[in-house]
Amino acid sequence: MTIAVGPEIALIEAELLRWVGSGDSPLELACLDALFPPGKLLRPVLCMESAKAVGGTAEQVLAFAAGMECLHVASLVHDDIIDQDPVRRGRASTAEQYGLAEALVAGDGLSMAGMAAMLSSGPAERVLHAARITVDALRHMCQGIMREMQIRGDLTCGAPTALSIMQAKTAVLTGAACQAGAILAGATPQQHQALRQYGEQLGMAFQIRDDLLPYTAEDQRTGKTATSDVANLQPTLPVLLAYEAADEADRNLLATVFRDGTDPVTAHRDVLAVLTRTGALSQAARMASSSAEQARAELTGLPGSTQLAAMATSAADRQR
Template sequence: MLCAAVRRLPGSMLHMAGYHLGWWDAIGEPCQAPAGKAIRPALTLLSAQAVGGAPEVAVGAAAAVELVHNFSLVHDDVMDADEMRRHRPTTWSVFGVNRAILAGDVILAAAFQALAATGSPACTATAVDVLAQCVSALCEGQSVDLSFEERNDVDTGEYLTMAWGKTSALLGTSCELGAVLAGGGERQRKALRDFGEHLGLTFQLIDDLLGIWGDPAATGKPAGADLVRRKQSYPVVSALRAGGQAATELAELYAQPEAFTPEQVTEVALLVERAGGREATQRHAREQLADALAALEAVHLAEQAKSELLVLAELVARRNS
């Protein structure tokens, strides 16, 4: 379904979308580049099974959430000026900013086409509304995240609200769409959405840790990439609000206008850790994971699918890329 949705795109857009998805190289030759973890479509299919449905009923929704995710990545790379993703040049750095924006737009359109082609009319209308609300939340979250780069007074509550829109909303929607298309009840839909949203916060917090301390060989991004951009990630926000000498020194470095040298990136990472930002982020990620797992126990779900959702959640919490 994902291939079919993308292959309906017009020629130049198809080329860029296929490049971003890792299907072919910059000149259009087939290749086997890294294409992401497919966490969101897996959540959709497992959620359909969890409420007693067949995974086949949610295939269109699974393709849709993966396409929405990739639309956001193409645009994020433009906004962040990131030159590498998944160990190769980003779409905008190969095809240019303007064309990459258009490629992201048509990938989003393909997501709604994939979703509209599945399920009963009433069920599909509900699913489209759920996905549309999710895209709005995602864009708002990304906008707020960008605004944080112009501030030095962000608190952890604001950060978590932003992360809910930027990351959690899509994981929650991925789960809810599976339940909707498989005919799940309201309580099942809510429980699965809650699971996905808490898992999304876990995912974002782990992502923030990797953005500072991740191994470039695994993440495909430069060491300390988030620090280079002065991102107000959860470890940094926690560290800046902690008080003490390390927090003060960190604030002074973050406020300087000059770009960080590689040595300063290492120093800033050490200050974030000394101020408690790393430990606070790890602790909160564990708490969000516990809340995600508890949500699955709140309603009756098919045991096999629930077990696989639990395994997927643990994989998200332990990921290194």
């Protein structure tokens, strides 16, 4: 999924360096290793494109957008610690490379840099409004992460539970990125609420596809370990859809996989077979497309939102 173009990448990278530093201390080195090379830069680009959609400029919200990326990457550093995942973006995770304690501190350092960047510039009333929305989204994200850990190994929790976790863990923050960018650019309440709804639906499409990638893309293209979810006994949306649709034999097979002790490679192979037989892969893909279509519908009346519409289409179809 290609999101940012050359000039946008250069702007964001320079701003990230301005807030995190150039690597003069162990903390800066660990933070920079987590940030670079950058990922898709989804949230900062959403923030900037939302500002442009309501007549603002990318530069107007650049510091806030970079701050959101710092906060997002901090959550990824901690996420890899929780999942004990050694790979992030196709290479060693921060915890794998620097150590567990160092990764925890790096995540905290990125969070503080992100908050400082977000509060650094712009009309105070707009900045406070945008920051409150972002902090509230981060609280929802933490709740989603905690709920995700609670359902490990539970195949009976149901697809609605997985969707509610996606909403809290991913969609609320992508919605906040859009709403914050619009607020900082002086949007009307109707405009920034529409962009929040757009961002949340795009976040759902993005996360549904993310749950599909371990089963639809080559491991090296996902930038993470394809067996991570099954190794952590994490029942993602396609797995729960498959469990609901499966016959007794396939339900028993999934139950066996999600009892601790199955070799992750074998578990991944068995889960993929069930997902294919039950049609769960196609069903989840349709759900991603539906969310993307709902996202695009929210852009009606925003003539500067062409790039946002393209991003929704890309999120539903992405293969990495």
